[in-house]
Amino acid sequence: xxxxxxxxxxxxxxxxxxxxxxxxxxxxxxxxxxxxxxxxxxxxxxxxxxxxxxxxxxxxxxxxxxxxxxxxxxxxxxxxxxxxxxxxxxxxxxxxxxxxxxxxxxxxxxxxxxxxxxxxxxxxxxxxxxxxxxxxxxxxxxxxxxxxxxxxxxxxxxxxxxxxxxxxxxxxxxxxxx
Amino acid sequence: xxxxxxxxxxxxxxxxxxxxxxxxxxxxxxxxxxxxxxxxxxxxxxxxxxxxxxxxxxxxxxxxxxxxxxxxxxxxxxxxxxxxxxxxxxxxxxxxxxxxxxxxxxxxxxxxxxxxxxxxxxxxxxxxxxxxxxxxxxxxxxxxxxxxxxxxxxxxxxxxxxxxxxxxxxxxxxxxxxxxxxxxxxxxxxxxxxxxxxxxxxxxxxxxxxxxxxxxxxxxxxxxxxxxxxxxxxxxxxxxxxxxxxxxxxxxxxxxxxxxxxxxxxxxxxxxxxxxxxxxxxxxxxxxxxxxxxxxxxxxxxxxxxxxxxxxxxxxxxxxxxxxxxxxxxxxxxxxxxxxxxxxxxxxxxxxxxxxxxxxxx
Numbered sequence: 001x002x003x004x005x006x007x008x009x010x011x012x013x014x015x016x017x018x019x020x021x022x023x024x025x026x027x028x029x030x031x032x033x034x035x036x037x038x039x040x041x042x043x044x045x046x047x048x049x050x051x052x053x054x055x056x057x058x059x060x061x062x063x064x065x066x067x068x069x070x071x072x073x074x075x076x077x078x079x080x081x082x083x084x085x086x087x088x089x090x091x092x093x094x095x096x097x098x099x100x101x102x103x104x105x106x107x108x109x110x111x112x113x114x115x116x117x118x119x120x121x122x123x124x125x126x127x128x129x130x131x132x133x134x135x136x137x138x139x140x141x142x143x144x145x146x147x148x149x150x151x152x153x154x155x156x157x158x159x160x161x162x163x164x165x166x167x168x169x170x171x172x173x174x175x176x177x178x
Numbered sequence: 179x180x181x182x183x184x185x186x187x188x189x190x191x192x193x194x195x196x197x198x199x200x201x202x203x204x205x206x207x208x209x210x211x212x213x214x215x216x217x218x219x220x221x222x223x224x225x226x227x228x229x230x231x232x233x234x235x236x237x238x239x240x241x242x243x244x245x246x247x248x249x250x251x252x253x254x255x256x257x258x259x260x261x262x263x264x265x266x267x268x269x270x271x272x273x274x275x276x277x278x279x280x281x282x283x284x285x286x287x288x289x290x291x292x293x294x295x296x297x298x299x300x301x302x303x304x305x306x307x308x309x310x311x312x313x314x315x316x317x318x319x320x321x322x323x324x325x326x327x328x329x330x331x332x333x334x335x336x337x338x339x340x341x342x343x344x345x346x347x348x349x350x351x352x353x354x355x356x357x358x359x360x361x362x363x364x365x366x367x368x369x370x371x372x373x374x375x376x377x378x379x380x381x382x383x384x385x386x387x388x389x390x391x392x393x394x395x396x397x398x399x400x401x402x403x404x405x406x407x408x409x410x411x412x413x414x415x416x417x418x419x420x421x422x423x424x425x426x427x428x429x430x431x432x433x434x435x436x437x438x439x440x441x442x443x444x445x446x447x448x449x450x451x452x453x454x455x456x457x458x459x460x461x462x463x464x465x466x467x468x469x470x471x472x473x474x475x476x477x478x479x480x481x482x483x484x485x486x487x488x489x490x491x492x493x494x495x496x497x498x499x500x501x502x503x504x505x506x507x508x509x510x511x512x513x514x515x516x517x518x519x520x521x522x523x524x525x526x527x528x529x530x531x532x533x534x535x536x537x538x539x540x
Binding site: 033034035036037042043044045065066067069070073074077078079080081082083084085086088089092093095096099125128129131132135136140141143144145147148 | 224228311314381
């Protein structure tokens with residue numbers, strides 16, 4: 001009985017920690033897509049969901065799977081209100097790029113780490129821009145997507161701080177059994 | 179950063195799921211292209227659930243916005259005050275002119291028994307959210323299908339048109355702004371009543387595509403909704419023409435970023451009613467003569483136009499003759515003018531008829 005209780009607690013804790021990165025992605029999507037602007041609409045909302053995707057893709061790729069990224073992108077599409085599928089595709093493509101260059105991205109620190117995230121954001125925004133251009137069959141203005149990229153990169157520093165705290169408290173360090 | 183603090187997990191074998199997920203994402207885009215309203219229900223449901231929160235949170239956000247926006251105005255407040263006083267004095271003069279003109283128009287309408295414009299029902303509501311995305315510029319209103327708001331209806335503020343409803347939930351509705359990439363509004367440019375299409379491109383000033391290439395617009399020309407399509411009421415003020423880089427754009431009168439209280443105009447163009455007894459009111463019939471035979475088909479033999487022309491009663495014949503005479507001389511070529519002549523001859527009368535009919539209806 002005692003053994004099964006301990007097993008149950010361990011399993012539930014493990015499940016919770018496994019869900020935390022995806023939940024963080026969902027919360028980031030909801031938070032960044034709230035239809036509220038503190039700057040009178042001048043500054044676009046950042047793609048906050050890219051922070052947990054980037055972070056856990058490097059640190060715990062077993063918890064941030066392609067399917068999880070697909071789900072986060074889908075919610076971003078639903079909430080953002082643009083053409084369906086644009087952000088889903090962008091996030092999955094960005095995940096593929098990060099996953100392929102994982103060793104290089106994971107080795108960065110300090111300013112280089114921010115540049116690494118900026119590269120990932122550039123991939124996401126460029127993919128979204130190209131998809132929208134194909135979708136409407138004409139080039140949309142570049143300025144809004146550049147503004148989105150800049151704001152997203154600026155929000156990486158507080159975003160990665162929060163993500164790091166969540167990782168330390170809830171997810172924990174790398175587990176040895178995967 | 180990550181390497182300094184965090185241990186790095188081994189690379190998992192994610193290649194296969196990644197390919198599948200990538201294929202699914204591409205399929206989703208293609209599906210979205212085929213069915214653009216794929217997520218509409220989910221979107222409206224989420225925002226409907228968030229509506230009470232948005233209403234509560236909106237007020238402090240607006241106050242904060244105003245406070246931030248007013249910081250730079252501190253330095254220009256004196257100059258702006260002088261400009262506003264000057265503008266106010268000029269507007270008072272224009273108000274007097276407008277009152278006189280309004281009285282005059284009322285008198286003319288009474289003299290002409292003019293049919294009044296249809297009443298447009300409207301819903302006054304509040305903006306509870308704004309979304310400024312790279313590919314979508316929208317605002318969320320605190321009124322939905324429960325308030326009888328329907329997609330396609332125009333949204334205006336005190337200055338002019340802001341956009342139109344494109345999605346309605348139970349208690350909220352989404353507005354596609356005139357500046358949005360997906361916005362296309364048929365407009366009329368005055369003076370000249372040039373028809374054009376105002377197309378948003380996510381910039382502050384939408385572009386203006388004129389229907390005719392020969393039309394020359396001028397900066398400052400007024401742009402109003404044309405009402406084509408029957409969804410938007412005609413004559414809604416939209417903006418003024420601006421020439422920018424060899425392209426015509428519209429400087430909008432409304433400011434979607436600062437609008438708080440807006441009106442949703444429930445305009446439905448009534449279907450056009452044909453006069454019921456138009457046949458009996460043709461001039462020939464009214465004169466007690468036999469009505470004209472229907473026009474001959476285009477493939478008629480040369481002999482038929484003459485018969486058709488002969489079949490016309492005498493009072494109509496002189497009106498038919500001049501176009502036929504001015505047309506090409508050969509006999510077969512007279513068939514189209516003879517066909518077109520009948521409507522020409524009857525058109526003034528038919529307009530009179532419809533006017534009479536309208537009077538009778540009243």
